[in-house]
Amino acid sequence: MRRVRLTLRARLTLVYGGLFLAGGVFLLLLTYSLVEQAIPDPEQIVQGTQRTDATAGPVPSDDTFVKAQDFRILVTGQVWNDALDTIRNEGTQALLLVSVATIALGWLVAGRMLRPLQRVTDTAAQIAESPAADKGLHQRIKVSGPRDELRDLAEAFNRMLERLDQSFDGQRAFISNASHELRTPLTVTRALLEVAAHRPGASSDVRLLSETLLEVNTRHERLIEGLLLLMRSDRELAERSYVDLSDIAEHVAAQTPSGAVAVTAACEEAPTRGEPVLLERLAQNLVENAVRYNTDEDGWVRVTTRRDGDASILEVANSGPVVPAFEVEGLFEPFRRLGTERLATASKGAGLGLSIVRAIAKAHGGEATAAPRPEGGLTVTVALPASAD
Numbered sequence: 138m139r140r141v142r143l144t145l146r147a148r149l150t151l152v153y154g155g156l157f158l159a160g161g162v163f164l165l166l167l168t169y170s171l172v173e174q175a176i177p178d179p180e181q182i183v184q185g186t187q188r189t190d191a192t193a194g195p196v197p198s199d200d201t202f203v204k205a206q207d208f209r210i211l212v213t214g215q216v217w218n219d220a221l222d223t224i225r226n227e228g229t230q231a232l233l234l235v236s237v238a239t240i241a242l243g244w245l246v247a248g249r250m251l252r253p254l255q256r257v258t259d260t261a262a263q264i265a266e267s268p269a270a271d272k273g274l275h276q277r278i279k280v281s282g283p284r285d286e287l288r289d290l291a292e293a294f295n296r297m298l299e300r301l302d303q304s305f306d307g308q309r310a311f312i313s314n315a316s317h318e319l320r321t322p323l324t325v326t327r328a329l330l331e332v333a334a335h336r337p338g339a340s341s342d343v344r345l346l347s348e349t350l351l352e353v354n355t356r357h358e359r360l361i362e363g364l365l366l367l368m369r370s371d372r373e374l375a376e377r378s379y380v381d382l383s384d385i386a387e388h389v390a391a392q393t394p395s396g397a398v399a400v401t402a403a404c405e406e407a408p409t410r411g412e413p414v415l416l417e418r419l420a421q422n423l424v425e426n427a428v429r430y431n432t433d434e435d436g437w438v439r440v441t442t443r444r445d446g447d448a449s450i451l452e453v454a455n456s457g458p459v460v461p462a463f464e465v466e467g468l469f470e471p472f473r474r475l476g477t478e479r480l481a482t483a484s485k486g487a488g489l490g491l492s493i494v495r496a497i498a499k500a501h502g503g504e505a506t507a508a509p510r511p512e513g514g515l516t517v518t519v520a521l522p523a524s525a526d
Contacts, residue, residue, distance in 0.1 A: 145247075153239065153246070161235065168224060169225060172224060253288065253290075256279065257278055260276055260277075264298075274302040274305060280292055313365070316365045320361055323357055330351045333347045334347035378412070379408065379524055380410065380524075381407060381408050381409075382521070385416055385417050386442050389424050393421065395438065398436040398438055399437045401438070403440070404441060406444060407523070408444070408523060409524050415497045418497065420440075423451070423453040423517055427514075431455055431457045432458075432513070438453065439455070446523075449522070451518070451519040452519070454510065454517075456512070465508070465509055469507070498519050502521070
């Protein structure tokens with residue numbers, strides 16, 4: 138049986154109402170007890186009544202029987218019982234009505250007291266649901282009112298957001314500066330290697346070495362471009378335009394070099410809104426990875442697009458080595474490859490392909506997932522919000 142979880146506002150309201158009801162019940166019982174103890178003995182009531190009946194004419198003012206402190210014995214026992222019944226019945230009803238009003242008032246007061254905490258919760262939820270990693274870090278909680286624990290919490294939360302925002306800005310600036318600084322020497326190195334490989338009179342050993350170094354240099358260039366694209370993908374998209382994933386998938390499938398791997402495309406209309414350049418890079422990374430990590434013989438890659446409810450789907454499946462299910466999620470992390478043979482597969486890529494795919498998907502409000510095929514290979518699925526335009 139599932140337990141019912143009450144909100145903090147409901148718990149505070151129950152505490153307010155419970156304390157008031159307990160205090161009211163205690164006060165009612167105390168009043169009832171005091172009145173009951175004040176009732177005179179039945180013998181005094183009978184004697185006082187008889188003496189009142191036997192007395193004729195005006196009662197002397199100095200008669201102690203009618204003094205104020207003894208006047209209570211003139212009241213009959215039935216009147217005292219009626220008074221106790223009134224306290225018990227009417228007092229209980231009044232207590233219940235006031236308790237209901239107190240609980241309602243406590244609900245309003247609790248909501249007003251917890252309003253700053255609700256603003257903290259809403260801001261944290263907006264940051265957590267942000268498609269871009271750094272979108273919500275610029276937000277701050279508006280604090281006002283007296284200096285209390287809730288205001289201290291809001292200010293501490295704002296300081297935390299500021300520190301995180303500065304950390305993200307510093308990280309992006311470092312990656313951008315480092316990538317741009319590394320571009321220049323890599324470009325110069327590539328030019329020198331091409332000159333050395335194609336100059337007249339160069340020996341076969343020099344040309345072989347130059348070609349090998351050119352491959353290493355090209356991989357480093359792809360790594361730098363991947364870092365820049367990954368940094369760009371984590372940002373919020375300023376502008377979005379109508380894009381049909383089927384057009385992009387067909388174009389990428391036709392233009393990607395596949396060698397002996399057979400690449401086929403079966404694309405249906407899959408409209409979405411986003412940045413076409415990034416979406417093309419997403420599809421290109423998927424197809425290139427599917428071709429690169431494939432079998433040596435009878436390899437194939439299948440690219441499909443479709444619309445499924447409110448989502449536009451791009452799916453790329455391929456043949457290849459068997460992928461353990463527990464390693465699939467790690468393939469989306471930067472610089473992670475299948476297994477531990479990093480050096481052996483270094484020539485295949487920089488290890489940023491699927492990381493860039495997931496970053497671009499999140500920037501468009503979608504998600505990227507992968508599932509291993511029992512026969513070998515992967516099926517990578519990208520789901521983006523469908524567009525009605």
